[in-house]
Amino acid sequence: MKTTKFWKTLDELTDAATDRREWRAQLGDGWDRLSPLLTSTGSLAMSVSCPSPGGEDCPRRIVRHDDGSIRAICGDRPKACRDLDLVKDDIVVLRLDRVKLASAVARAFQLANVPKRLEKADVFQIGSQNVFAGRGFPVFLCVPGPQPGENIKPFQHIMALPGPKLLLVPTARSLPASIADQLDRARIMTLALEDCLTSSDRGFQLVQPIETLCADLFAELDALADTESSNLVWPLPADACWPELTFRFVADEVLNVSFRSETRRFEPDALGMKSAKNGRPKAVWTYLKAFALKGGRLAVHLGDPKETSKHQKQKQALSRSLRSAFGIAEDPIPTEGKEYVTRFVVSADDLRQGKKDQR
Incomplete structure (x- = not known):
């Protein structure tokens, strides 16, 4: 299901908050799926929106009677819209729960x-x-x-970060x-969530990979990995972990590193572990x-x-160098x-064997 109404509502609401009745009206069929992203502020609305702009006494004022009944009354003369009979749940103020939204988008x-x-x-990291x-x-x-103001200051901390960055906003119209x-x-890619996500009973899903x-x-990342400035000697998959690596010294200055089904040979200079002054391995x-x-x-x-x-x-x-x-x-x-204790397997059996054979 498309989520356009939800993201558009976030662009329209001050502090992403309004009464439950208005949220339901804005989200329509998406209420059941998206309402878990809202949280009560603990306060009640003092007025409810009108179907069209009215006079000085617009929007409709909330009146709570002694008998417990609640009405939203248009104060314009003549009335610009009809009065409403409400219940307390209708006027509970709900606000976007940014933590829940961030978690849902991150998933x-x-x-x-x-x-x-x-x-x-105003701008916060939700993962990588x-x-x-x-x-x-x-x-x-x-x-x-x-x-949204035209002050760039809230974005300066991400603009200063090196390398590629992604900024997610509700709609393509969210920012001036x-x-x-x-x-x-500043080479920050901006994506509108209304264009990226759909919603189902399982939460948000990407419309494309x-x-x-x-x-x-x-x-850009592929290009960075190929440049000389990159310290990576082996671009491993994102889910790689140290226990999957085996380090095996086959000579004093030769190390074989195995990961899953592949093995590569490294000498001290390849790992940044060779002195430029004397050409010897570093400590x-x-x-x-x-x-x-x-x-x-x-x-x-x-x-x-x-x-x-x-x-x-x-x-x-050594930990810094290996990372x-x-x-x-x-x-x-x-x-x-x-x-x-090393998380990876490390062996010098070939060094020992070579010395034994020499003796």
């Missing part, structure tokens, strides 16, 4: 990294679209209301042309090899406090009890 777009708590801001591990684009939501132009120049809707952003390469020789486990604390501090800094540096190289955000070497 429809299948976003990752959805924040547990949303920022209280991961194309492959370590490469994706943040997704923001903005519901500006009926009189001047703001839309500035966002476009995300790769089609955001084809330009996906192309992080030696430290990774130490994990391999110890089966992926090293003690957190050493006998000397100074050595322990150095040891901890090396671990942090940068393979794009998986999770810490590859967490602390378990008194040990650092």
Whole structure:
């Protein structure tokens, strides 16, 4: 089912709030599906809308009688519209629940990294679209209301972010042309939710695959992955995780990395672990090899406090290097009890075998 009326209503309502009767009238057949996105403000309306603009006493004023009856009365003389008999539920003020909306939209777009708590801001991030591990684009939501200002300040924090970004708004008319132009120049893609989503009993669904809707952003990410400035040595799928990787030292300066059914060969310089000054492997390469020789486990604390501090800094540096190289955000070497333990499988069996054969 199309959701045009819902998104259009968000453009028209101040603070995305009005009485239940008006919400039902605006949403029509979509009320049952979309009303879960609304929440009560705890207050009652003082007036209800009129079918057409009237005089000084428009809109109709709510009058609550001692017998419990409620009427909406037109104060114009002569009356511009008929009086209404209402019940209390009709005048309960409902507001858009931005958290529920953000969650519903994030599910429809299948976003990752959805924040547990949303920022209280005009423009806020609702997650990210991961194309492959370590490469994706943040997704923001903005519901500006009926009189959005032409102040660019609420958008400056996303304009300053590097790389591709996606901004979702209710309709193509939600933002003033001047703001839309500035966002476009800042290479922020803006999509209208009325054009992207339909609604059913299962919630929102995309009208087209995300790769089609955001084809330009996906192309930009592909281009970034191919540039020399990218630190990724292997663009893994978005759902890749460290336990799926196996690191196997086959020589002192040769590492085979396997992921699922593929294996690639890396030397220190490919992983950014070679010194430009002397051409030798950096400490992080030696430290990774130490994990391999110890089966992926090293003690957190050493006998000397100074050595322990150095040891901890090396671990942090190695974690940063591996995250940068393979794009998986999770810490590859967490602390378990008194040990650092690699989430990936790491082996130096070939190094041991080679030394044994030499002897």
